[in-house]
Amino acid sequence: MIDNLDKMILRALMTNARRSYAEIAKENGVSPATVHVRVEKMKQSGVITGAQLQVDAKRLGYDVTCFIGIILQQAGDYPKALAKLEALPEVTEAFYTTGQYSIFIKVMVRSIDDLQRLLIERIQVIDEIQSTDTLISLQNPISRDVEP
Amino acid sequence: MIDNLDKMILRALMTNARRSYAEIAKENGVSPATVHVRVEKMKQSGVITGAQLQVDAKRLGYDVTCFIGIILQQAGDYPKALAKLEALPEVTEAFYTTGQYSIFIKVMVRSIDDLQRLLIERIQVIDEIQSTDTLISLQNPISRDVEP
């Protein structure tokens, strides 16, 4: 399904999604048309789902990143709780997890004050949520992709 | 520092980093050259840090995503422990956090067996680590960017 050339193309684009197919082609001894064909195939098969610009959240004013573990009143409340969390733009990731928490979310806000308001006024008021644990991130020293 | 046009450009590229500057220019009533200049400025000022292809980890064979909270022997062990974690390609994110854990990592592996091996043979053997808590993710229903 995915051969070595596909992997090379993924590796190239995962580090810099705006690199030209021409350049990647040259590096791998194939024609630009081939790179184009391979990328289209990986898009169609769902291996490639998109391309995101990476921005420095701090420079956009988001100084606080944190993780919140959520314990629900009942396990079956998951879809409702999730829908309510999705409506909060500060919630940038949500995971449905096993273990002590049912839902585990990543939140990015401008300040500790904003975090407190978000937690108290928008998250802890969600009926389906029983309690939350917050983990504030001070640094994000590793951030990278899986190996293709 | 960042004006409205910059934000529009970021919004466009954050959802699809391969969109053409020409198209973004047209949408915002400016010339392609202006978009180019703005992007270069945001790269130089560090607002834009790169562009990543998004891939479906499951289709690359990474079926298991999990979070591991790490408690260190001593707080000062952080740099050493981090360096050892960085050497493990399965560790795709690391956060230095306040609260019950010192380091909080995201791990992507091919199977639960691989997770077990990674935990026992590569992570729990790190001298500086006292103990770990693992949280397995079954789904990732929300995954998006902050608002610029």
Add this chain to the structure above:
DNA sequence: TTTGAAAGTATTTAGGA
């Protein structure tokens, strides 16, 4: 599946408003 060639676009630079 890959390619070369052609057509269509896009990027990037530079000069001038």
Add this chain to the structure above:
DNA sequence: TCCTAAATACTTTCAAA
């Protein structure tokens, strides 16, 4: 700072191997 215009480079299609 932004634009237009021009040069260069890239992408994408397609017919053939």
